[in-house]
Amino acid sequence: MRAKLLKIYNQLYNHFGPQHWWPADSPFEVMVGAILTQSTNWGNVEKAIGNLKKAKVLNPRKIIENRKSKIENWIKPSGYYRQKAKKLKAFVGFFLKNYDGSIKKMRAAQLSKLREELLAVHGIGPETADSILLYALDKPSFVVDAYTRRIGQRLGLFKFDDYYQIKDFFEANLPKRVKLYNEYHALLVALGKYYCRPRPKCEMCPLKHLCQTQKN
DNA sequence: ACCCAGGTGGCCC
């Protein structure tokens, strides 16, 4: 299975090239983006982050200082904006209280401890926690999302649907390397966006020959 | 007009 996962990786990489994830100017921007992108098109998240930058409030102190209604207006394009304003404030409150708003201090903490702390924050579930760990803090925590599930199942890699089973599957069968986890997840998203969609477009898919789906 | 997007928390049984 190890060889198969690496083969899939190589084919995706050869097809799509490096994805340069996470697209952001700072680790804090990654964290904010991880919350704003929950069940939302990335293009909408970019608009929201653009608004925060234009207002010069894309930093922990400003997110805490500004009223919730102001945050809501800035992030409105990303959808679920009342929920997400609450989540952003909850996360930043945690970040300031536990780590002085310091990425460096947060990076110094242990992966398993950080993960538990993040999961205790309102609005941070397993995927958002792993995205923050991997893409903002460079911790080797594999990210599972809707694409990962769908692609893994269609390729016949696994049948289960549980977050941790899927996460463990990848982590157990890949070298534990931040760079690899980073690029692998990003490449799965690329495949999911263009080919392995809810209505799959298998004809041009780079993994066509490895997949069960197109045989129907 | 539909369907979908880089989920999560709350409630019900």
Add this chain to the structure above:
DNA sequence: GGGCCACATGGG
């Protein structure tokens, strides 16, 4: 402990 549901905007 699983199965629904609300949450909301914008693009194809």
